[in-house]
Amino acid sequence: MKRSINIITKRAVLTASLACAISITACSQDSTGADADTKDILTKLALGDTSVLKDGQQEEWYIPDFQSDEFTYEYTLLDLDGDGKEEMIIQMENQPEGFSSVFHVEDNKVVCWFSDSLEQTCFDYPLDNGSMVEEYNYGGSITYNIFKYDATGETEPITELFVREDNNGDESIKCPEFLIDGNEVSKEKFEQELKSQILDHQLDSSAWTKI
DSSP, X not given: OHHHHHHHHHHHHHHHHHHHHHHHHHTTSOTTOHHHXXXXXXXXXXXXXXXXXXXXXXXXXXXXXXXXXXXXEEEEEEOSSSSSSOEXXXXXXXXXXXXXXXXXXXXXXXXXXXXXXXXXTEEEEEBTTSOEEEXXXXXXXXEEEXXXXXXXXXXXXXXXXXXXXXXXXXXXXXXXXXXXXXXXOOHHHHXXXXXXXTGGGBOOGGGOEEO
């Protein structure tokens, strides 16, 4: 009984906060209310209503129960494909490497564009300008693949940044190494690009709502 009460309370709080967010932004949307409808549909998914998913999505993608007490999730809303309507990014709270996903509304149904809970060393996260980053950490190196989504959910590459400052004692591996789109650059140039492309656009904790 206690667990049921907690879940109901959590849903009530989330519903209230999302309703407030929708009411604040509604006046800035077009008269059709299309964006408010999109948010409402995505909100239902976050609240555990899988009926809003397009047929076959749960078979094609790993979509956990976001209301489960086993893990805590958080979401943010951003326009990732430039159509004026927001997508919902859901990730494990403060741990995109544990789980991250992207959901889009198409014909009043939710489709999943991305979902990953397996690759701990490679994970995606959004930037405040609507771009995404795939960050891959391996063997003392980090690769940042910056990309955007198009209207179909396909990805379009923007920039690739690569840095290696530790070769784990393997002298055959060049270190340090700094690359932008495969071209070697100085450390200073790399750090400038990293800052302008990613660090200046990372979301802070206030941009995320706990589910």
